[in-house]
Amino acid sequence: MTSTRIYLSSPHMSGLEQQYVKDAFDTNWIAPLGPHVNAFEQEFAELVGAKHAAALSSGTAAIHLALILAGVGAGDEVLVSSLTFSASVNPIVYVGAKPVLIDSEPSSWNLDPGLVIETIERKVREGKLPKAVLPVHLYGQSADMDPILDVCQRYEIPVIEDAAEALGASYKGRSPGTLGKAGIYSFNGNKIITTSSGGMLVSDDADFIAHARKLATQARDTAPHYQHSEIGYNYRMSNVLAGIGRGQLQVLEDRVLARRRNCAFYQQTIGDLPGIGFMPEASWGRHTRWLTVITVDPEQFGATREDIRLALEAENIEARPVWKPMHLQPVFAGCEYVGNEIAEMLFRDGLCLPSGSNLSITDLDRVANVIRMSGCRLS
Ligand SMILES: *Cc1c(COP(=O)(O)O)cnc(C)c1O
Numbered sequence: 001m002t003s004t005r006i007y008l009s010s011p012h013m014s015g016l017e018q019q020y021v022k023d024a025f026d027t028n029w030i031a032p033l034g035p036h037v038n039a040f041e042q043e044f045a046e047l048v049g050a051k052h053a054a055a056l057s058s059g060t061a062a063i064h065l066a067l068i069l070a071g072v073g074a075g076d077e078v079l080v081s082s083l084t085f086s087a088s089v090n091p092i093v094y095v096g097a098k099p100v101l102i103d104s105e106p107s108s109w110n111l112d113p114g115l116v117i118e119t120i121e122r123k124v125r126e127g128k129l130p131k132a133v134l135p136v137h138l139y140g141q142s143a144d145m146d147p148i149l150d151v152c153q154r155y156e157i158p159v160i161e162d163a164a165e166a167l168g169a170s171y172k173g174r175s176p177g178t179l180g181k182a183g184i185y186s187f188n189g190n191k192i193i194t195t196s197s198g199g200m201l202v203s204d205d206a207d208f209i210a211h212a213r214k215l216a217t218q219a220r221d222t223a224p225h226y227q228h229s230e231i232g233y234n235y236r237m238s239n240v241l242a243g244i245g246r247g248q249l250q251v252l253e254d255r256v257l258a259r260r261r262n263c264a265f266y267q268q269t270i271g272d273l274p275g276i277g278f279m280p281e282a283s284w285g286r287h288t289r290w291l292t293v294i295t296v297d298p299e300q301f302g303a304t305r306e307d308i309r310l311a312l313e314a315e316n317i318e319a320r321p322v323w324k325p326m327h328l329q330p331v332f333a334g335c336e337y338v339g340n341e342i343a344e345m346l347f348r349d350g351l352c353l354p355s356g357s358n359l360s361i362t363d364l365d366r367v368a369n370v371i372r373m374s375g376c377r378l379s
Pocket residue numbers: 057058059060061084085087088136162164165185186187188197198199
C-alpha cells in the first residue's frame with residue numbers, strides 16, 4: 001500500500017492550543033487543576049448556553065457522575081438509546097442500575113420519543129418509575145427532545161443527555177446537552193474537538209455541578225486535613241488538557257462547517273448512486289455531520305456495506321459500520337429492550353465514512369471513487 005491512510009476522524013489542531021499549553025508550562029500549572037480549567041469551563045458553558053460546567057477526565061466519567069448525582073443506584077432502571085457507543089450504557093451498570101434499551105426513530109436515528117412515552121407509561125402502571133432517561137445525540141445530531149422532556153417532566157424523571165458526539169449541533173435553536181437536568185460532552189481523540197482525552201458535564205443547577213467537582217476530586221470535604229463523607233473519584237481534567245480545549249473551542253464553528261462540507265461533497269459525488277442513502281438531517285436543528293453516515297441497500301447498489309468497507313480498507317481508507325446496537329451486544333444480552341428493529345437495520349446497512357475536518361478534496365475524492373467503483377463490480 002503506497003497511499004497515505006485516510007482516517008475516519010483524526011485530531012485537528014489549530015495552533016492556538018500550543019499557546020495555552022505553553023502558558024500552562026510557563027506558569028507550572030500542569031496539574032491537577034488551574035486557571036485553564038476554570039476558563040475552559042466558563043467558555044464552554046457560555047458557548048453551549050449552560051449555566052455551569054465541570055471539566056472532567058472523559059465523557060464516560062461525566063455520565064457516571066451525572067447518574068450518581070441524579071440519585072441513580074442499585075436496582076434502578078434507566079432508559080437509554082440502544083443505538084450508541086457502549087460508553088453511554090456502561091456507567092448505568094457502574095452504579096448498579098439496569099439499562100432499558102430503547103430503539104431509534106428513522107428521522108434522526110436517535111431515541112424514539114413514542115417508545116419512551118410508551119415505556120414510561122407501562123413502567124408507571126407496573127409501579128416502577130425509571131430513575132433517569134439518557135438520550136444520546138448520535139453522529140452530530142440532536143434527538144427529538146421536546147416529547148421526551150415533556151413526559152419526563154410529567155413524571156419528574158431527570159433527563160441526562162449524552163451529547164458526546166453532538167457539540168456544535170442545535171435543537172430548535174438550543175444546544176443538545178443543555179435541555180435536560182444535565183448533559184455530557186467528550187473531547188476524545190476522534191470527536192469534533194479534542195483535548196486528547198477529556199469530557200464536560202453541564203447543568204443549570206449550581207449545586208449539581210459543585211457536587212460533581214467534589215466527587216471528581218476524591219470527594220474531599222472542606223477541612224485542612226483529608227476528610228471524606230462520601231465515595232469519590234479521580235475524574236478531573238488537568239490544566240494542560242484544558243489549555244488544549246480552550247484552543248479547540250475557538251475553532252469549533254470552523255470544524256462544524258468543514259464536516260458539513262465533507263457531507264455535502266459525498267452527497268454530490270455518490271448521492272446519485274442507486275441504493276446509497278444518507279443519514280437524514282431532521283427538521284428541528286443543525287446536524288454537525290461529525291460523521292457522514294451512509295446506508296447501503298445491497299439489492300440496488302450491488303454490494304453490501306461490508307463490501308464497501310473492505311474495498312475502502314484495501315485502499316488504506318478507514319470506514320466503520322454504524323454502532324452495533326447495545327441490545328445485540330453479548331454484555332447487555334440480559335437487558336430489557338423495546339423496539340422495532342430500526343437500530344438493527346441501521347447497523348446492517350450503515351457505514352461511517354471518513355469525516356475529519358482536516359481531509360482534503362483529494363482525500364474525499366479517493367473515498368468517493370472507491371465507493372463508486374465498489375458498486376459497479378461485474379460479477
Ligand atoms: C465518545 C463517546 C462517549 C464517551 O466519551 P469518552 O470521552 O471517550 O469517555 C460517550 N458516548 C458517546 C455516544 C460517545 O460517542
